[in-house]
Amino acid sequence: MIHNVDYVKGLMRKRFEGTISPMESALLRAAHRMYDEGEWLRMTAQALEEMDHATEGGLPKGTPLDLPAIRREVDRKRRGAARSKAWARVAVAAMLLAVLGWGIKKYWEDHLGPLRVYGDCTPAVDGTIPGTGFEGTVAYGDAPPVAIGTAVWGHIGTVGNLSIDRDTSGVVVISKGREAAPSGAGMLPVIRVSTGKGEQLGVRLPDGTRVRLNEGAVLSYSPGGGESAAPAVGVSGVAFVQVPRQENSGQVGIGTGNSWIYTGKADFVVATAEERTGITLLDGGLRAVSRREKKERSLQVPGDRVSIENGRALDGTPTDIVVTMHSDRVADALQWARAIKEYRDVPLDDFIRENAGRFHIRFKDLNCLPKGKHISAALCYRASVDDFLAVIEKHGVLVYEENGQYTLCDPKTGKRWSRSTAIAHVADGDGCTQCGRFH
Amino acid sequence: MDKPKGNNITLFRQLGEHSETAFDKLYDIYAGRLLVFIGTYLSFETEPAEDVLAEVMEALWIQREQIATKTDPERWMYKIAKNRALEMRKVLIRHRYEALDEYPGLVSDMLTDSKLEGDELEGLVWEALEGLTPTEREVFECKWLEGLTSAAIAKRHGVIEQTVNNQMTAARKKIGEYLAEHLDPDDIG
Numbered sequence: 349m350i351h352n353v354d355y356v357k358g359l360m361r362k363r364f365e366g367t368i369s370p371m372e373s374a375l376l377r378a379a380h381r382m383y384d385e386g387e388w389l390r391m392t393a394q395a396l397e398e399m400d401h402a403t404e405g406g407l408p409k410g411t412p413l414d415l416p417a418i419r420r421e422v423d424r425k426r427r428g429a430a431r432s433k434a435w436a437r438v439a440v441a442a443m444l445l446a447v448l449g450w451g452i453k454k455y456w457e458d459h460l461g462p463l464r465v466y467g468d469c470t471p472a473v474d475g476t477i478p479g480t481g482f483e484g485t486v487a488y489g490d491a492p493p494v495a496i497g498t499a500v501w502g503h504i505g506t507v508g509n510l511s512i513d514r515d516t517s518g519v520v521v522i523s524k525g526r527e528a529a530p531s532g533a534g535m536l537p538v539i540r541v542s543t544g545k546g547e548q549l550g551v552r553l554p555d556g557t558r559v560r561l562n563e564g565a566v567l568s569y570s571p572g573g574g575e576s577a578a579p580a581v582g583v584s585g586v587a588f589v590q591v592p593r594q595e596n597s598g599q600v601g602i603g604t605g606n607s608w609i610y611t612g613k614a615d616f617v618v619a620t621a622e623e624r625t626g627i628t629l630l631d632g633g634l635r636a637v638s639r640r641e642k643k644e645r646s647l648q649v650p651g652d653r654v655s656i657e658n659g660r661a662l663d664g665t666p667t668d669i670v671v672t673m674h675s676d677r678v679a680d681a682l683q684w685a686r687a688i689k690e691y692r693d694v695p696l697d698d699f700i701r702e703n704a705g706r707f708h709i710r711f712k713d714l715n716c717l718p719k720g721k722h723i724s725a726a727l728c729y730r731a732s733v734d735d736f737l738a739v740i741e742k743h744g745v746l747v748y749e750e751n752g753q754y755t756l757c758d759p760k761t762g763k764r765w766s767r768s769t770a771i772a773h774v775a776d777g778d779g780c781t782q783c784g785r786f787h
Numbered sequence: 788m789d790k791p792k793g794n795n796i797t798l799f800r801q802l803g804e805h806s807e808t809a810f811d812k813l814y815d816i817y818a819g820r821l822l823v824f825i826g827t828y829l830s831f832e833t834e835p836a837e838d839v840l841a842e843v844m845e846a847l848w849i850q851r852e853q854i855a856t857k858t859d860p861e862r863w864m865y866k867i868a869k870n871r872a873l874e875m876r877k878v879l880i881r882h883r884y885e886a887l888d889e890y891p892g893l894v895s896d897m898l899t900d901s902k903l904e905g906d907e908l909e910g911l912v913w914e915a916l917e918g919l920t921p922t923e924r925e926v927f928e929c930k931w932l933e934g935l936t937s938a939a940i941a942k943r944h945g946v947i948e949q950t951v952n953n954q955m956t957a958a959r960k961k962i963g964e965y966l967a968e969h970l971d972p973d974d975i976g
Contacts, residue, residue: 349975351956351963364823366831371974374904375966378912382927382959384936389862389869396820407819410837413844415814419807422848 350379353391360395458693458724466739467731471687476560477548477729478687479518484549484561486512486520487540496520496549508537510554510571519550519558522569538570543585546706548685548729553581555592557600562586562684563706586619588685591632606668607656610635616647617681623658628681638668645670651678688726696721696743707733709754716757718745795861802847803855810848817861818844821868828872829879839875843868908966915965919958926951927958 349355359376362368368376380388400407457463472478480498487493488507494500496514504512509525522539543549543561551559551567559567565585572579582603583589591600593613602609604620614632618625627636629647636654637644645654651674659669683689691699697717704711725739737747748755795816801809821843825836846867847854854860912931916924929940937955941948967975 349963349967351959363827369974370904371908371970374908375975377905378908381931381934382955382962385866386859386862389865390859392824393820393861393865396824399823400816400820407823409815409818410822410833410840413814413818413841415811415844416807418841418845419810419848422845426849 350375350382356383357391357395357398360392361399364396364399458722463690463692463724463726464742465688465726465728466735467728469687469728469730476682476685476687479550481687481729482518482520482549483547484520484541484543487542488512489537507539508571510537510539512539517550519552521552522554524554524571536570536572538568540566540568542566545708546729554579555594555600557581557592558590559583560588560685562588583618584620584622586617586684588615588617588682590615606639606658608637608639610637614647625656626653628653628675628678630678630681636670638670640666641668643668643670645672647672649674651675687729689729690726692724693722694724696723696740696745699723700740703727703736707736709733709736712750712753712755712757714756716755721745799857799860800855802851805851810851813847814844817864821865824865825868825872825875828869828876832879835875835879836872839868839871842871846871908970911966911969912962914969915962918961918965923954923958923961926954927962930955 350359356376356379359368359372359379362372363376383391396407470478482496484496485493486496486504488505488510491505491507494504496504501514501516504514504520506512506525511523511525513521513523515521520541541549541551541559541561543563543565545563547563549561551561551569553559553569554571561567562585565583565587567587568580568582570580578601580603581600584605589602589609591611591614594600599610599612602611602618604618604625605622607620607625609616609618609627611632611634614634615630616632616634617628617630620626625636627634627647629652630650633646633648635644635646636656638656640658643656647654653673653675655669655671655673657669657671659667661667697714700711700714700717721743723739723743725742727735727739740747745756746758748758795813798809798813798816802813818840821840822836825839825843826832829835829839843864847864850867854863857863916927919927925944926940929935929943930937935943937948937951941951944951
């Protein structure tokens with residue numbers, strides 16, 4: 349009966365042979381419900397095997413199959429599927445590579461690679477602003493100040509026994525005349541060399557000291573009275589000073605608003621205002637001495653820095669705050685002197701604040717400045733307003749002009765990112781519609 | 788339950804190593820049996836059965852690496868054959884229904900079942916359940932009424948599968964003996 353495997357297999361054989369009765373068929377179906385499928389298939393396989401062996405010549409195999417053709421077709425389909433999979437993998441890998449490449453390219457452009465330079469520039473050999481680009485003002489004696497520019501060369505003036513000239517390299521040279529100053533001649537002459545917004549000017553003093561003034565800086569020079577007295581040199585603002593080796597181990601003294609700098613040979617950058625002086629040593633050695641309390645610090649290794657600040661002690665008494673430090677990033681100190689200023693991944697608002705004054709433009713507001721926007725670009729010292737605006741727009745921010753004031757907000761919508769009324773330079777195939785150049 | 792014969796297992800393993808010779812030999816062994824097996828689902832219609840056989844052989848070649856890892860690859864092959872046969876059966880029924888629309892009242896033998904005998908048998912089975920222990924009856928009813936596997940029944944009741952198999956074997960024996968007593972010997976062979 350159906351609890352017996354051999355009986356069930358017998359029913360199966362009858363079913364296969366087509367000799368099963370209706371009741372046997374019903375029994376077979378009932379048995380099927382009483383066994384797991386695995387058990388049932390096993391019994392089926394055994395039943396068929398027994399049938400195969402019991403039949404003379406085995407069970408008929410029907411129309412012979414073309415097994416090689418089956419294998420070829422299957423393998424062809426598998427290869428196609430594998431190829432599609434491979435291509436899909438290649439496509440995904442290509443996409444990932446493209447994204448990675450874009451990221452690397454962006455990082456390279458922002459941090460390592462050459463930056464696009466805005467403005468026309470021909471730097472000096474050392475990368476600094478060339479002398480031909482120097483601008484400033486020289487004031488001396490009772491003479492009206494002389495504006496130094498592209499048209500001013502050669503002899504500028506004479507004061508006392510000092511001659512003021514502009515040489516072919518563009519540097520203003522202060523030199524001693526052949527005749528010594530008469531004794532008791534009264535007040536010693538003072539020469540003031542100054543720079544305005546966006547100007548830089550190189551000066552060479554009679555003892556060979558070279559001073560490059562950054563914008564908004566002043567160099568004052570007064571010769572010493574007679575042969576023994578030292579000249580008086582004063583600096584305010586930011587300046588790069590190069591003092592050559594002095595004869596007979598002498599020292600040069602340079603005054604700032606709150607300190608003195610003494611050196612026999614040094615290259616250094618000084619940034620000084622009335623109550624604060626910062627000095628970065630680039631070469632040689634120097635001593636910095638605070639004016640009030642005569643606190644002294646020596647800078648001996650390139651990268652050494654000192655800060656001297658007028659302060660007050662806890663009890664309110666004035667005091668000098670002197671701090672020394674060191675940084676290996678010596679080149680940063682002269683970034684301002686470079687003909688091309690690089691901005692790598694710099695916040696856009698920092699870039700705008702630093703340069704807007706230089707180009708004499710005012711931004712009505714910076715509210716529409718996108719948060720977190722950074723720029724990477726290089727700006728030439730001769731860059732124009734157009735170049736400055738082009739840097740901003742190249743990085744996806746439009747600038748609008750309204751009644752002489754600049755804004756980043758669309759005047760119509762008050763929102764950013766609108767192009768409706770922008771005077772923004774639009775670069776097309778023929779160049780900028782505003783300035784004609786390619787941005 | 789008997790496991791497949793050793794030499795056939797070897798052939799399946801060789802097939803898993805992409806042996807075309809093993810594939811040919813397996814066909815020689817199983818083609819006839821599979822045809823018969825498939826035929827039971829398709830009322831032994833030759834052409835559809837041969838189509839299914841070809842599909843089964845194709846599936847065997849495609850899945851040769853998988854089948855070779857099975858402990859009972861023969862059973863797995865029959866399972867493929869059954870599934871393919873059932874798919875073909877559905878296709879044929881669909882086609883036959885469409886054909887039959889033109890001949891109302893004509894009933895294909897594929898649609899006919901020995902219903903009377905089935906109903907009689909079912910009645911006897913339910914009577915036989917009275918002789919089962921509660922546990923045997925519970926296990927039997929899970930399988931008979933719900934079609935659960937032994938593993939599923941074991942999981943439901945929190946017992947091991949072998950316990951379920953033992954209960955089911957006992958239930959089958961009691962029911963089989965009851966049926967043997969109550970059915971006409973001429974009908975049951």
